Amino acid sequence: MIKITEKPIDVQKVIDTASSLGAGAVNVFIGTVRNNAHGKNVLWLEYESHETMAVSEIRKIIDEASHRWPLLGWAVSHRIGTLKPGETAVAVAVSTPHRSDSFDACQFIIDSVKEKAPIWKKEVFEDGEEWISARPAMAMNV
Amino acid sequence: MNQFNVKAFGITKDILGAREKTIDVNGQTVAALRDTLMAQYPELTGLRSLLIAVNDTYADDSIILTERDEIALIPPVSGG
Numbered sequence: 336m337i338k339i340t341e342k343p344i345d346v347q348k349v350i351d352t353a354s355s356l357g358a359g360a361v362n363v364f365i366g367t368v369r370n371n372a373h374g375k376n377v378l379w380l381e382y383e384s385h386e387t388m389a390v391s392e393i394r395k396i397i398d399e400a401s402h403r404w405p406l407l408g409w410a411v412s413h414r415i416g417t418l419k420p421g422e423t424a425v426a427v428a429v430s431t432p433h434r435s436d437s438f439d440a441c442q443f444i445i446d447s448v449k450e451k452a453p454i455w456k457k458e459v460f461e462d463g464e465e466w467i468s469a470r471p472a473m474a475m476n477v
Numbered sequence: 478m479n480q481f482n483v484k485a486f487g488i489t490k491d492i493l494g495a496r497e498k499t500i501d502v503n504g505q506t507v508a509a510l511r512d513t514l515m516a517q518y519p520e521l522t523g524l525r526s527l528l529i530a531v532n533d534t535y536a537d538d539s540i541i542l543t544e545r546d547e548i549a550l551i552p553p554v555s556g557g
Contacts, residue, residue, distance in 0.1 A: 454556025
């Protein structure tokens with residue numbers, strides 16, 4: 336399951352989708368919205384995506400992970416729209432026969448999604464807003 | 478002169494002032510489109526990177542564009 340959604344992410348559904356009776360491990364990563372950045376309070380985040388391309392890029396990432404680790408099940412769900420601190424922005428779950436592979440595969444998938452999937456977030460502060468990582472000066476603070 | 482419809486995402490949407498724009502390009506490649514955009518919207522040159530996606534795939538500079546292609550501006554991504 337690959338999902339880009341404006342609705343709150345159902346983490347249990349992500350876990351259930353990734354689970355498999357042949358698995359000895361289910362590994363889950365849940366990315367949440369922080370209430371601070373660069374020493375300032377974050378009021379909310381605005382996420383947007385190039386949806387069809389994001390699904391296609393995430394599928395490529397899953398394909399590569401499937402070649403590298405014995406994945407028995409997997410699911411990726413990414414939220415877009417307006418998110419408040421504490422809300423879940425992304426959930427990744429994988430299942431494998433043994434736990435070590437599940438940690439490695441889950442980390443590879445979330446790292447690759449952050450690096451390659453066409454999804455963007457803007458932090459909104461009390462005194463302004465910034466697209467994350469867009470400009471070189473910003474990148475040094477992230 | 479070629480006309481390409483370009484979809485803008487993230488900070489590029491703010492810089493172009495629209496979610497979608499038609500751009501006149503003297504050339505047919507991804508590189509020619511990027512050069513034209515950077516000349517028209519100098520603020521784009523200040524981004525950490527500016528990739529262009531064609532039909533849902535990251536495109537090399539040498540790719541030849543057609544008017545039917547779905548073209549998207551991809552500034553530095555920040556999902557997760």
